[in-house]
Amino acid sequence: MATLVIAEHDHKSLKPATLNTLGAAAKLGQPITVLVAGYQCEAAAKAAATISGVAEVLQADDTAYHYFLAENMATLVAKIAPGYSHILVPATTTGRNFMPRAAALCGCAQISDIIGVESADTFRRPIYAGNAIATVQAKDKIKFITVRTTVFDPVPAIGGNAAIRKIDSAGDSGLSKFINQELSKSERPELTAARIIVSGGRALGSADGFKQIIEPLADKLHAAIGASRAAVDAGYVPNDYQVGQTGKVVAPDLYIAIGISGAIQHLAGMKDSKVIVAINKDADAPIFQVADYGLVGDLFQIVPELTKAVGS
Amino acid sequence: MKILVTVKRVIDFNVKIRIKPDGSGVETANVKMAMNPFDEIAVEEAVRLKEKGVATETVVVSLGSTQAQETLRTAMAMGIDRAIHVPLDTEAQSLGVAKILAKIIEKEKPALVIMGKQAIDNDSSQTGPMLAALLGWPQGTFASKVAVADGKVTVTREVDGGLETLELKLPAVVTTDLRLNEPRYAALPNIMKAKKKPIESFTPDQLGVDLAPTVMLLKVSEPAKRKSGIKVADVAALVDKLKNEAKVIS
Numbered sequence: 001m002a003t004l005v006i007a008e009h010d011h012k013s014l015k016p017a018t019l020n021t022l023g024a025a026a027k028l029g030q031p032i033t034v035l036v037a038g039y040q041c042e043a044a045a046k047a048a049a050t051i052s053g054v055a056e057v058l059q060a061d062d063t064a065y066h067y068f069l070a071e072n073m074a075t076l077v078a079k080i081a082p083g084y085s086h087i088l089v090p091a092t093t094t095g096r097n098f099m100p101r102a103a104a105l106c107g108c109a110q111i112s113d114i115i116g117v118e119s120a121d122t123f124r125r126p127i128y129a130g131n132a133i134a135t136v137q138a139k140d141k142i143k144f145i146t147v148r149t150t151v152f153d154p155v156p157a158i159g160g161n162a163a164i165r166k167i168d169s170a171g172d173s174g175l176s177k178f179i180n181q182e183l184s185k186s187e188r189p190e191l192t193a194a195r196i197i198v199s200g201g202r203a204l205g206s207a208d209g210f211k212q213i214i215e216p217l218a219d220k221l222h223a224a225i226g227a228s229r230a231a232v233d234a235g236y237v238p239n240d241y242q243v244g245q246t247g248k249v250v251a252p253d254l255y256i257a258i259g260i261s262g263a264i265q266h267l268a269g270m271k272d273s274k275v276i277v278a279i280n281k282d283a284d285a286p287i288f289q290v291a292d293y294g295l296v297g298d299l300f301q302i303v304p305e306l307t308k309a310v311g312s
Numbered sequence: 313m314k315i316l317v318t319v320k321r322v323i324d325f326n327v328k329i330r331i332k333p334d335g336s337g338v339e340t341a342n343v344k345m346a347m348n349p350f351d352e353i354a355v356e357e358a359v360r361l362k363e364k365g366v367a368t369e370t371v372v373v374s375l376g377s378t379q380a381q382e383t384l385r386t387a388m389a390m391g392i393d394r395a396i397h398v399p400l401d402t403e404a405q406s407l408g409v410a411k412i413l414a415k416i417i418e419k420e421k422p423a424l425v426i427m428g429k430q431a432i433d434n435d436s437s438q439t440g441p442m443l444a445a446l447l448g449w450p451q452g453t454f455a456s457k458v459a460v461a462d463g464k465v466t467v468t469r470e471v472d473g474g475l476e477t478l479e480l481k482l483p484a485v486v487t488t489d490l491r492l493n494e495p496r497y498a499a500l501p502n503i504m505k506a507k508k509k510p511i512e513s514f515t516p517d518q519l520g521v522d523l524a525p526t527v528m529l530l531k532v533s534e535p536a537k538r539k540s541g542i543k544v545a546d547v548a549a550l551v552d553k554l555k556n557e558a559k560v561i562s
Contacts, residue, residue, distance in 0.1 A: 093471040097453050100438035104445035109407050109526045112436045128329045137528040175450035176480045183474040239470045254560040275558045292541035293553050305547045
């Protein structure tokens with residue numbers, strides 16, 4: 001049998017999460033097909049064809065896939081699903097949106113957010129915000145799987161030479177319509193792919209606090225910026241900065257938590273980071289229980305000092 | 313317009329969970345339970361749409377043990393009109409839940425279904441899109457803003473890159489994200505009133521749904537523990553550790 005990986009891309013290039021998902025797919029030891037569904041997505045399909053270990057690329061090119069509407073994506077995936085035993089997609093907001101819909105159209109369950117492949121039908125996945133790990137065995141003929149990309153190493157983006165096969169669009173459902181998007185523009189690395197993350201909590205006190213305290217340190221370290229739910233709720237930073245059970249799950253080499261107390265829900269999103277630093281004025285804050293290095297004190301004094309000390 | 317919301321009874325989000333010693337699951341006996349936080353947001357949104365005059369009736373559905381009826385009462389105390397309980401001995405899986413809900417929706421014919429984007433126990437984030445698929449309805453997941461007008465619902469979604477707005481034809485399924493609203497606390501008179509509101513009951517058999525699971529839980533285990541770290545005295549000591557011990561900065 002064969003494995004299908006659904007690429008995450010912006011039509012021109014592949015998102016890094018695709019390579020990590022292929023890393024998970026490789027553990028199944030079956031031939032891998034990559035589906036690139038998009039609009040004028042020739043470049044993304046070509047990029048998929050050069051990935052190491054990819055046997056075939058399917059390209060579905062239609063305006064229906066321009067904004068990856070769940071209704072249209074799910075219909076397409078369900079149509080080609082019977083040719084595969086496993087279908088994998090990154091557990092991003094895009095994959096988590098259309099994948100369960102595709103699975104239900106095929107009458108199959110979905111295994112969400114896997115962090116381990118034990119065998120062709122047995123997987124590990126976090127439950128209860130990562131406070132427990134479930135090992136599950138899937139009996140359905142087609143396994144629909146979303147992948148927690150931070151735990152799987154990416155496959156090399158080059159070295160492959162797969163054929164690209166164009167497939168028919170499954171059409172536009174007419175049920176939903178894209179209106180607009182407000183995407184955060186940033187020169188910084190993507191949160192889920194960053195090597196270093198500087199993350200701020202409500203103790204920053206304001207949007208200006210983020211600008212004056214967090215940003216200079218992130219600039220110095222070439223880091224991405226994250227935030228706790230409290231900071232996002234307070235409007236200090238946009239929603240896509242949120243790290244946690246219901247936001248983004250990250251696992252950088254270095255995570256610096258500044259003014260973050262460490263609610264269970266936040267820890268769920270960052271506790272797989274290689275090295276964790278916590279800076280907080282409350283010595284009893286739960287964040288110190290997961291931190292490799294803790295510094296107790298006033299962040300408004302410590303962080304500028306740290307900014308000055310690093311990279312100099 | 314009728315709105316249907318779904319609620320799940322889960323371990324309270326503040327409780328530190330305990331894994332059963334035999335690895336068969338997570339201990340739920342004698343543990344504080346509560347309405348799934350995302351479902352609270354769904355209930356609040358439905359109640360607000362009724363208060364605004366957009367909705368004429370609101371119905372809440374829950375699957376689960378007899379105690380799920382307490383969660384239904386909570387939803388009604390927040391302002392939902394009536395409830396439907398589907399009693400289950402064991403937990404159903406997402407697709408099974410979606411099948412049950414689809415049957416209830418056939419009877420109830422709501423124009424809008426609002427549900428939490430995920431339940432904080434299994435963190436699966438599946439039931440909303442699965443239900444939309446079974447009904448052939450459009451879906452607006454991870455909603456941070458919902459506006460209903462002219463047979464359509466406009467949904468602003470929290471996506472990885474920021475926000476995205478979609479327009480869906482009604483009937484539709486919407487799943488809630490954290491910033492859609494701030495759920496109210498039920499006032500005591502409303503809690504009393506909710507005791508008199510009706511709860512109907514249908515078994516999976518009556519609805520003709522087979523709930524046999526296709527994903528078997530083999531075991532539940534503890535996640536890898538982080539070894540405890542140290543506190544450093546000052547910035548100089550921190551930078552030294554990061555450079556020379558952890559070697560994560562140069």
